[in-house]
Amino acid sequence: MRRIDVVTTDDAPACPRCGGEGLLWARVPHSWENAAGERVDGLSGVVLCPGCDARTPHAAALITWFHVNGRTDDEDAEFVRLLVEWATSVFVPELDEQALEEEVERWRRDSR
Numbered sequence: 001m002r003r004i005d006v007v008t009t010d011d012a013p014a015c016p017r018c019g020g021e022g023l024l025w026a027r028v029p030h031s032w033e034n035a036a037g038e039r040v041d042g043l044s045g046v047v048l049c050p051g052c053d054a055r056t057p058h059a060a061a062l063i064t065w066f067h068v069n070g071r072t073d074d075e076d077a078e079f080v081r082l083l084v085e086w087a088t089s090v091f092v093p094e095l096d097e098q099a100l101e102e103e104v105e106r107w108r109r110d111s112r
Contacts, residue, residue, distance in 0.1 A: 003029065004026050004027065004028050004029070004087045004088070004090065005026060005027040006024060006025075006026045006083060006087060007024070007025050007026060012024075013045075014047070015047045016045075016047060017049065017052045018049060020049060020051050020052075021050075022047035022048055022049045022050075023048045023050060023062075023063065024047075024048050025047045026045070026048075027043045027044070027046075028043065028045075028046050028091065029042070029043055030043070030044055030091075030092035044092045046090045048063065048086065056089075058085045058086045058088075061082050061085070062082040062086045065078065065079055065082050
């Protein structure tokens with residue numbers, strides 16, 4: 001079973017997909033195999049975004065909870081249930097090595 005850490009803070013995180021204000025974020029474990037065939041483990045931040053995630057089943061209910069109730073309340077059993085459902089459904093997409101190489105090449109060109 002993987003451990004997902006939900007990060008609580010008064011500052012809403014920005015969504016890395018659209019730049020809009022997120023509702024909360026979590027650290028999600030993931031892994032991949034490097035060129036040497038070795039497993040590499042890591043953590044990535046995943047933001048719950050009311051715009052980008054509105055059509056995602058487990059996220060939609062939690063987003064609705066935020067719209068109705070406002071701030072988080074870890075004493076609210078319904079919030080905790082929705083949070084657990086969302087957290088167990090989030091994932092980090094596989095690394096797109098070609099897109100990464102293209103981004104690195106753009107960075108190299110622009111930094112000259």
